[in-house]
Amino acid sequence: MVRTTKLRSVAVVAAAGLLLAACSSGGSDTASSGSSGADACEFPTLKVGSLLPQTGDLAFLGPPEFAGVDLAVQEINAAGGVLGSDIVHIVGDSGDTSTNIASQTVDSHIAAGASVIFGAASSGVSLTVIDKITSAGLLQMSPANTSPAFTTYADDNLYWRVAPSDAMQGLVLAEQAIKDGFTKAAAIARQDAYGEGLLKAFSKNFAAAGGTVTSEIVYDPTAASFEAEVAEIKAGAPEVVVVITFDEGVKLIQEMIKQGVGPQQVKVYLVDGNLSTTAFADFPAGTMTGVIGTVPTGDSDLTAFNAKLDAINPNLEDYSYGAQSYDGIILLALAAEAAGCADGRSLADNLPAVATGGEKCTTYADCLAILNSGGDVDFEGVTGPLEFNAAGDPKFATIAVNQYSSNTEFAEIGRVTGEVPTS
Numbered sequence: 001m002v003r004t005t006k007l008r009s010v011a012v013v014a015a016a017g018l019l020l021a022a023c024s025s026g027g028s029d030t031a032s033s034g035s036s037g038a039d040a041c042e043f044p045t046l047k048v049g050s051l052l053p054q055t056g057d058l059a060f061l062g063p064p065e066f067a068g069v070d071l072a073v074q075e076i077n078a079a080g081g082v083l084g085s086d087i088v089h090i091v092g093d094s095g096d097t098s099t100n101i102a103s104q105t106v107d108s109h110i111a112a113g114a115s116v117i118f119g120a121a122s123s124g125v126s127l128t129v130i131d132k133i134t135s136a137g138l139l140q141m142s143p144a145n146t147s148p149a150f151t152t153y154a155d156d157n158l159y160w161r162v163a164p165s166d167a168m169q170g171l172v173l174a175e176q177a178i179k180d181g182f183t184k185a186a187a188i189a190r191q192d193a194y195g196e197g198l199l200k201a202f203s204k205n206f207a208a209a210g211g212t213v214t215s216e217i218v219y220d221p222t223a224a225s226f227e228a229e230v231a232e233i234k235a236g237a238p239e240v241v242v243v244i245t246f247d248e249g250v251k252l253i254q255e256m257i258k259q260g261v262g263p264q265q266v267k268v269y270l271v272d273g274n275l276s277t278t279a280f281a282d283f284p285a286g287t288m289t290g291v292i293g294t295v296p297t298g299d300s301d302l303t304a305f306n307a308k309l310d311a312i313n314p315n316l317e318d319y320s321y322g323a324q325s326y327d328g329i330i331l332l333a334l335a336a337e338a339a340g341c342a343d344g345r346s347l348a349d350n351l352p353a354v355a356t357g358g359e360k361c362t363t364y365a366d367c368l369a370i371l372n373s374g375g376d377v378d379f380e381g382v383t384g385p386l387e388f389n390a391a392g393d394p395k396f397a398t399i400a401v402n403q404y405s406s407n408t409e410f411a412e413i414g415r416v417t418g419e420v421p422t423s
Helices: 059-078 101-111 123-135 148-152 166-179 193-208 227-235 249-258 303-312 322-339 344-355 364-372
Strands: 003-006 047-051 088-090 116-119 139-142 159-161 184-190 212-219 240-244 267-270 292-297 359-361 377-381 396-406 409-419
Touching (some): 047 059, 047 101, 059 088, 059 303, 101 123, 116 123, 116 322, 123 139, 123 148, 123 193, 139 322, 139 344, 148 166, 148 193, 166 193, 166 267, 166 292, 166 396, 166 409, 184 193, 193 212, 227 249, 240 249, 249 267, 292 409, 303 322, 322 364, 322 377, 344 377, 359 364
Parallel strands (some): 047 088, 047 116, 116 139, 184 212, 240 267, 359 377
Antiparallel strands (some): 292 396, 396 409
């Protein structure tokens, strides 16, 4: 039985103002040269350059994200494409922050004529390339960035994301811990925008709810050993440990087990960066049983949608952010249709319009028919309502709470839906 609860949250910033700009009409002062006045549209074809993890410490998230993109592209092109042409997906790897792969991929996409960079999955990786992308006038949309840092980042309105800020996941984690009866928690996080942002959000909300944070540790994800960090966790005698990592979390949990504060001794909570069906397969049987993990999801059952992802990639083992990837590409295609051009500025100006305020539709084909008849659309995605706030963040979102039944299996035990906090 899946129980849905409503998030107790703060109000969000008002939705972004709508600026409709088409290539064939007079543009605003902020419109790009390709979509203003009588100038011809410089981007008549929507070319999306993906920046998703084929390699690196989030590589397990790459397959479902690529599958989501490919499914959306397939459906869009089957419905007639965008602006009369097929949408083009230029595949690209993001690597991680230990390499320069992301920067090289962005350079390649720009040279290939992409007007959109789709990714990265890692907040830290996105922060290494966001200035390069937006200063070139391209739009960047991420299906999985959750760092609160992007809410206030100076991106000239060209950065958007489908995943909610970790201000929300941190609140859900804290409320889950309190609901589970814990009053003393340790939290350990990788030293980057993602880890530090989620750590801060959890600790703030846990303390506000009356809990005590016994340890708040930030570590170097390339460290050879986590012996000292785990010793600090153990010294605080926590009742629960929140582990905010990518794949290095395997090594961290192994050290926790070694020092007697592993999942069988102390309750462990995981997050979207390490919630995996494969990472802990080699642990002794039953090690992960009972572990809790949170991840952004949709506000409806994704079973049927995930089956579509399986048809795209029969080898999928994880599905995190596949739905967000799909929804993001559909939104971009609809924004290009509404604008009459696929340049970055026109897309940014029209994303709020296709996500709210018009006639509701749930498929690209249905939405396109409404636009072609002169109507306005309100795309309801697989992940739910896709309204944006003034920062280009989702206004509403759902966080799933999962529980492991073995080292390789977990299932949803609840979900929290609500407005996304802005801090």
